Amino acid sequence: MIRNRTWRRTVLATVVGADVVVLLVSGASLPGFLPIAFLALAAGTLWALARPSGWGAFALVLVQVGCLGVPGGSPQSALQWLLAAAAGAAIILTHLALTLLASWPVRADLPRATAVRWVGQAAALVWAAIGAALVGALATTTPLGWAPWIAAVALALVAGTVWQLRARTRRDG
Amino acid sequence: MSSPWRPTRALGRAAAIGVAVAASAAIGGRGDLAVVAVPLVALVVWAVVTRPTAAPRVTSRLDGEVAHEGDSVTWRIDVAPVPGLRDVVGHLPGDRWMTTTPTHGHVAGAVTDARHTVPLAVVGRSDRWGVRRLGPAQVGGFGDFAAFAWTWAEQRRESVATVPTPGTFTSRAGIPHPVGLVGQHRGARPGGGMELAEIRPFRTGDRLRRIHWPVSLRTGTLHVTTTYADQDAEVRLVVDAIRDLGERDLAAGRRSSLDVAVEAAGAVAAHYLSTGDRVGLSVLGGAGVVEVPAVGGHQQLARLLLGLGRAEPSRGTLGEERALRAQLGRSIPPGAFVVLLSALVSAEPLAHAVRLARTGHAVVVVDALPPELRGPEATDDALCDVTGVDDARLARLVWRLRLLDREREANRCAAAGVPVIPWRGAGSLDTVLRQSTRRARGPRVVSR
Numbered sequence: 001m002i003r004n005r006t007w008r009r010t011v012l013a014t015v016v017g018a019d020v021v022v023l024l025v026s027g028a029s030l031p032g033f034l035p036i037a038f039l040a041l042a043a044g045t046l047w048a049l050a051r052p053s054g055w056g057a058f059a060l061v062l063v064q065v066g067c068l069g070v071p072g073g074s075p076q077s078a079l080q081w082l083l084a085a086a087a088g089a090a091i092i093l094t095h096l097a098l099t100l101l102a103s104w105p106v107r108a109d110l111p112r113a114t115a116v117r118w119v120g121q122a123a124a125l126v127w128a129a130i131g132a133a134l135v136g137a138l139a140t141t142t143p144l145g146w147a148p149w150i151a152a153v154a155l156a157l158v159a160g161t162v163w164q165l166r167a168r169t170r171r172d173g
Numbered sequence: 174m175s176s177p178w179r180p181t182r183a184l185g186r187a188a189a190i191g192v193a194v195a196a197s198a199a200i201g202g203r204g205d206l207a208v209v210a211v212p213l214v215a216l217v218v219w220a221v222v223t224r225p226t227a228a229p230r231v232t233s234r235l236d237g238e239v240a241h242e243g244d245s246v247t248w249r250i251d252v253a254p255v256p257g258l259r260d261v262v263g264h265l266p267g268d269r270w271m272t273t274t275p276t277h278g279h280v281a282g283a284v285t286d287a288r289h290t291v292p293l294a295v296v297g298r299s300d301r302w303g304v305r306r307l308g309p310a311q312v313g314g315f316g317d318f319a320a321f322a323w324t325w326a327e328q329r330r331e332s333v334a335t336v337p338t339p340g341t342f343t344s345r346a347g348i349p350h351p352v353g354l355v356g357q358h359r360g361a362r363p364g365g366g367m368e369l370a371e372i373r374p375f376r377t378g379d380r381l382r383r384i385h386w387p388v389s390l391r392t393g394t395l396h397v398t399t400t401y402a403d404q405d406a407e408v409r410l411v412v413d414a415i416r417d418l419g420e421r422d423l424a425a426g427r428r429s430s431l432d433v434a435v436e437a438a439g440a441v442a443a444h445y446l447s448t449g450d451r452v453g454l455s456v457l458g459g460a461g462v463v464e465v466p467a468v469g470g471h472q473q474l475a476r477l478l479l480g481l482g483r484a485e486p487s488r489g490t491l492g493e494e495r496a497l498r499a500q501l502g503r504s505i506p507p508g509a510f511v512v513l514l515s516a517l518v519s520a521e522p523l524a525h526a527v528r529l530a531r532t533g534h535a536v537v538v539v540d541a542l543p544p545e546l547r548g549p550e551a552t553d554d555a556l557c558d559v560t561g562v563d564d565a566r567l568a569r570l571v572w573r574l575r576l577l578d579r580e581r582e583a584n585r586c587a588a589a590g591v592p593v594i595p596w597r598g599a600g601s602l603d604t605v606l607r608q609s610t611r612r613a614r615g616p617r618v619v620s621r
Binding site: 069073080096105128 | 203
């Protein structure tokens with residue numbers, strides 16, 4: 001078991017860390033937007049952490065998306081795609097951290113098996129963001145004629161993932 | 174039939190933001206937003222594909238139904254896993270006198286093997302005698318990413334009967350008029366026993382070993398010694414649990430009136446059972462009818478303590494009032510020694526004691542009111558609690574009047590031949606028992 005104080009601190013640190021990443025990515029696109037982003041993120045974070053099961057969590061994720069979407073444009077370079085992947089990872093981690101805070105009793109300890117599973121699933125979703133960024137980075141340097149083939153590969157990947165998930169669910173059952 | 178699993182806000186959040194961002198990315202041709210949308214949409218797809226559908230089966234059990242003060246019991250709730258169930262959380266609280274570990278009662282478990290149940294358990298230590306209640310249990314489960322949640326519809330409660338620890342009590346005085354067969358109390362009739370009754374002329378049927386040779390030689394006719402029979406007695410303990418006055422705080426050395434009464438009743442029962450008497454119990458209060466028939470033997474103490482553990486203050490319902498009247502109307506066998514343990518603030522038990530005394534029973538009332546409530550040193554909080562009056566000055570006045578009333582009722586009891594004594598542990602009853610025994614030897618007027 002992971003003591004409730006330990007896992008809660010870790011989750012809070014994850015949310016704050018994700019805010020910092022979003023802030024940095026936002027600042028890299030448009031430095032002048034930083035003060036507004038900072039204020040919005042600070043307010044959203046306070047609200048979300050105070051009431052993770054309420055609208056605060058929704059607002060924080062929305063603010064994070066807004067901070068990325070408003071100043072940015074479509075990435076062209078590898079560095080911009082890297083920043084987009086970091087931002088995507090930060091947003092999904094924020095969502096997961098707030099979900100854990102909302103669903104788990106405040107004083108309950110976290111079983112180690114639960115923590116391992118959540119970390120594994122979070123890593124899978126972060127890899128999905130990285131994969132999407134990779135595909136995007138490849139797409140910006142790939143001739144347009146390749147688009148149908150790339151789409152077919154992407155569909156095959158999605159189908160394979162769904163098939164794997166269903167197979168695993170049946171095996172668990 | 175609808176599924177017992179409900180989508181959570183987290184799923185709604187991921188779906189709404191994921192779809193909205195994906196749409197914005199597609200419309201605006203924004204690759205960075207697409208990168209943000211992909212994991213959110215993937216999460217939703219993953220959670221929906223692996224969502225659980227069946228309700229888990231839950232069983233609840235306690236590892237013991239009876240405990241002693243200070244004993245611990247484990248309350249265990251097992252949740253049988255279903256496909257898609259990942260985590261189980263629960264809140265298993267104890268009552269005021271049950272210290273649970275963990276203290277807050279929040280516990281959690283994870284499904285690690287689909288063949289094994291997920292146990293949720295709290296250990297509760299019973300800090301006070303009586304029926305200790307656990308619950309209501311609140312149990313829930315989650316699927317992947319806590320996207321679907323299930324709540325156990327039943328809010329299970331469990332209870333543990335906590336047996337009180339009897340106090341210490343000894344008595345060297347006999348019981349006024351024992352009517353049993355064989356025991357340790359001097360009976361009123363002659364028979365085989367230890368205490369000399371008289372020396373009288375020999376009669377046919379007297380045993381030769383009873384001949385008292387010095388008197389026979391001096392008088393010239395055979396004389397024999399006779400003894401009083403040693404008999405056992407029936408002791409009936411009546412615990413007045415109609416009201417529980419005072420606050421239990423063992424750290425400060427404070428106990429409530431019911432604590433004192435229960436401890437005293439346990440001590441008296443243990444003593445008289447050890448001397449071979451039959452001890453019965455009636456609890457007048459709010460826990461239904463608690464009646465333990467008068468029997469001797471080692472097992473009887475456990476039965477009596479279990480009965481005492483069920484004592485609860487009355488809630489003033491009509492059913493309780495009827496049960497009290499029925500209990501007070503029950504006959505008590507002739508010759509039984511009645512010990513009423515009461516805080517002397519309810520009229521019915523005292524009237525019952527006087528009625529019993531008038532029908533020839535030996536009755537003693539033990540005052541169980543805690544000492545800190547008898548004098549002026551009672552705290553304002555305690556008096557407000559006892560009287561139910563919020564204003565401390567008014568509460569003190571009300572309680573003073575109640576004490577005067579109580580004193581008057583105790584005096585009336587004493588005038589009717591029912592002594593009222595405070596509980597002081599060992600030897601508490603000796604003085605009044607000796608007085609009663611002396612009185613019992615004389616002629617009596619009995620109203621029937």
